[in-house]
Amino acid sequence: MVTNTSDERSAVVSLRHIAKDYRDANLRKVPVIRDLTFDVHSGEFVSIVGPSGCGKSTMLNIISGLLPPSSGSVTINDRVVDGPTTSIAYMMQQDLLMEWRTIRQNIELGLELRHVPTDRRHEVSSEYLRRFGMSEFADSRPRELSGGMRQRVALMRTLALDPDIILLDEPFSALDYQTRLLLEDEVLRTFSSLGKTGILITHDIGEAIVMSDRVVVVANRPTSVKEIIDVGICRHNASVTESRSDPEYSTFFQHIWGDLDQQHLVD
Structure with missing residues (x-):
């Protein structure tokens, strides 16, 4: 070793x-x-x-x-x-998704706070939804997802900040x-x-x-x-x-x- x-x-x-x-x-x-x-x-x-x-x-x-x-x-x-x-970005044990936001909106949260234009935010979230095979859930709410899927969304939200x-x-x-x-x-x-x-x-x-x-x-x-x-x-x-x-x-x-x-x- x-x-x-x-x-x-x-x-x-x-x-x-x-x-x-x-x-x-x-x-x-x-x-x-x-x-x-x-x-x-x-x-x-x-x-x-x-x-x-x-x-x-x-x-x-x-x-x-x-x-x-x-x-x-x-x-x-x-x-x-x-x-x-x-x-630096942080991914925690709890997914901390906002239940009143769609999956796409959760992924885009950090970009929104940075005042990234809407078109660019959608482009980034669409790319990560595609990459993780979750495009069909873009308009779903977190409560509709399994624990593993919620953590994927948390990871996408983290990665979206690049x-x-x-x-x-x-x-x-x-x-x-x-x-x-x-x-x-x-x-x-x-x-x-x-x-x-x-x-x-x-x-x-x-x-x-x-x-x-x-x-x-x-x-x-x-x-x-x-x-x-x-x-x-x-x-x-x-x-x-x-x-x-x-x-x-x-x-x-x-x-x-x-x-x-x-x-x-x-x-």
Whole structure:
């Protein structure tokens, strides 16, 4: 197994010595993240795996500029992140679709907020509806769709903004297993064809292995990087199902499982 290898490509996301503290009810400092450092390269898909409650979502909020670090810095394309940026979009566990809007209108929401002309918004939404095989549902309402279809719409809404980097906060965790596999495949194919960079946080070790070029294993609070593992079996398998049958899959799984603070895995 190869771990922590160097990469000559320039990083599109760089975290350097990130720390984040909160204050409890008694105003005592509670360290959540400590000295977090790693890079993500253009077109790469990286998963972050760690114990429940270790601050993985906090990491994404810091990367996105929604939350400032207590110390350290995040740079996107060599520019320091000091607030939200159009280079990054967020896909969360909940689809957060607006029930009073049609599927097309939900996909176009971000473009509408950016005052993109109507014709262009329709062009973009039509392209993604076609790409995901959902053109016939353009005028449907979210309540008419299954959970997997709703998450596809959430993904289309995210992609419509044409971000360079997409942050994924356990977007498949509420789905049944079969739908989850299908969406994992769709995300990988879409990111690859569009050249998007992805950062996923997940509790699912298998999901991290079959989707990622690299897996960042983080420790329990205060969180730091324990190991960065080069995986990449998704690059030479046709699907996530095939990747789960890859001879290397079990080796990666056991290695990452051994890395985790297993006593903290249960919420």
